[in-house]
Amino acid sequence: MKIYAAKDYNDLSRKAANIISAQIILKPDAILGLATGSTPVGAYKQLIAWYEEGDLDFSGIRSVNLDEYKGLSGEHDQSYRYFMNHNLFDHVNIDKENTNVPNGLAEDAEAECSRYNQVIRNLGGIDLQLLGIGGNGHIGFNEPCDVFEKGTHVVTLTEETRQSNARFFSSIDEVPTHALTMGIQNIMSAKKVLLLASGEAKSKALYDSCFGPVTPDVPASVLQLHNDVVVIADEAALAMIRENTHWEGSVYDN
Ligand code: F6R
Numbered sequence: 622m623k624i625y626a627a628k629d630y631n632d633l634s635r636k637a638a639n640i641i642s643a644q645i646i647l648k649p650d651a652i653l654g655l656a657t658g659s660t661p662v663g664a665y666k667q668l669i670a671w672y673e674e675g676d677l678d679f680s681g682i683r684s685v686n687l688d689e690y691k692g693l694s695g696e697h698d699q700s701y702r703y704f705m706n707h708n709l710f711d712h713v714n715i716d717k718e719n720t721n722v723p724n725g726l727a728e729d730a731e732a733e734c735s736r737y738n739q740v741i742r743n744l745g746g747i748d749l750q751l752l753g754i755g756g757n758g759h760i761g762f763n764e765p766c767d768v769f770e771k772g773t774h775v776v777t778l779t780e781e782t783r784q785s786n787a788r789f790f791s792s793i794d795e796v797p798t799h800a801l802t803m804g805i806q807n808i809m810s811a812k813k814v815l816l817l818a819s820g821e822a823k824s825k826a827l828y829d830s831c832f833g834p835v836t837p838d839v840p841a842s843v844l845q846l847h848n849d850v851v852v853i854a855d856e857a858a859l860a861m862i863r864e865n866t867h868w869e870g871s872v873y874d875n
Contacts, residue, residue: 622831622844622845622847622850622851622852622875623850623851623852623872623873623874623875624831624852624853624854624859624862624872624873624875625851625852625853625854625871625872626854626855626856626859626870626871626872626873627853627854627855627856628855628856629855629856630663630819630820630855631663632855633663633664633817633819633853633854633855634662634663634664634666634667635663635664635667636853637661637663637664637667637751637815637817637853638663638664638665638667638668638671640749640815640851640853641653641664641668641749641751641815642668642671642676642677644748644749644813645677645678645679645682646677648748649678649680649681649682650681650682650683651681651682651683651748651749652683652684652685652744652745652746652747652748652749653682653683653684653685653747653748653749653751654684654685654686654687654747654749654750654751654803654808654811655684655685655686655687655705655709655751656686656687656751656752656753656761657686657687657688657701657704657705657708658753659753659819660753660817660818660819661751661753661817662708664751664817665708665709666708668709668713669709669712669713672712672713672714673712677713678714679713679714679715680714680715680716682715682719683719683720683721683744684705684715684719684720684721685721685737685740685741685744685747685803686701686702686705686720686721686722686723687750687752687760687761687762687802687803687808688701688723688761688762688800688801688802688803689701689702689722689723689724689725689800689801690725690797690799690800691725691730691775691797691798691799691800691801692725692726692797692799693725693726693797694725694726695722695724695725695726699789699790699795700725701722701725702722702725705720705722721737721740723737723773723801723802724801725797725800725801727801730775730799730801731775733801734772734773734774734775734801735772735773737773737801737803738772738773738807741773741803741807741810746810746811746812747807747810747811747812748811748812748813749811749812749813749814749815750808750811750813750814750815751815751817752808752814752815752816752817752841753816753817753818754816754817754818754823754826754827754830754841755781755782755785755826756781756785756822756823756825756826757779757781757782757826757839758826758829758830758838758839758840758841758842759779759782759840759841760805760808760816760840760841760844761802761803761804761808762776762778762782762800762801762802763776763802763804763805763808763840764776764777764778764779764782764840765779765837765838765839765840766837766838766840767837767838768837769804769805769806769837769840769843770804770805771804771805771806771807772803772804772806772807773801773802773803773804773807774801774802774804775799775800775801776799776800776801776802777798777799778796778797778798778799778800783796783798805837805840805843809843809844809846809847811847812849813849813850813851814844814847814849814850814851815850815851815853816830816841816844816850816851816852816853817852817853817854818852818853818854818855818858819854819855819857819858820855820857820858821857821858821860823854823857823858824857824858824859824860824861824862825861826839826841827841827852827854827858827859827861827862828861828862828865829842830842830844830845831845831852831862831875832862832865832866832875845875
């Protein structure tokens with residue numbers, strides 16, 4: 622795993638967008654694994670700007686998103702489908718038919734998870750998986766747990782995650798209690814993983830994920846076992862790594 626230091630959120634976003642755009646240029650029909658949340662918004666904005674300047678073409682790109690709230694329709698303004706349309710897909714020339722997000726309204730959620738695993742398989746796997754990280758070390762909605770769940774599955778969101786995501790809803794009661802998420806094997810099968818972390822609230826989870834034991838109790842720690850992981854973190858998120866490793870440079874080969 623390689624850890625790259627970004628000065629601030631803006632620098633992190635530009636570095637991330639550079640890596641995603643390199644993937645799009647090198648493989649115009651790439652399969653992108655995409656994430657929602659606050660962290661990737663700046664990178665998506667940068668990709669849109671480069672698309673508008675004529676530097677990027679999304680026409681052949683296919684995408685699979687990590688997760689979706691159970692019980693929210695794609696039209697709900699807090700659904701992850703809505704987020705993706707609003708923050709990226711509506712602004713570039715990607716064919717929406719080629720974008721995949723789990724269906725939060727599926728009557729049979731288990732069947733929807735199997736269908737989603739099949740979608741990923743049919744696409745031939747993910748070329749580049751973009752990830753944020755939860756303050757508890759979650760990736761996708763793989764919450765701290767006793768085992769690594771392999772495939773797409775239904776999860777009960779932890780209270781910490783619901784509290785943290787309540788900022789997007791009018792009250793905590795409106796935050797769904799369950800979600801559908803890609804599992805650890807789906808994520809680990811991606812050829813390349815790009816993990817972004819911004820802000821002090823991620824500092825401990827990032828340190829534990831990169832330097833602690835590999836354990837389902839810190840789901841992102843499994844990334845230590847992947848052979849092509851790039852972490853981009855701003856100085857606030859790097860605080861604990863800096864403190865414990867005495868690393869002062871801009872690239873850390875872990
Ligand atoms: C989003 C996702 C989550 C977020 C994580 C960080 O699709 O799967 O794992 O990446 O909760 O969220 P932010 O970026 O809002 O801090």
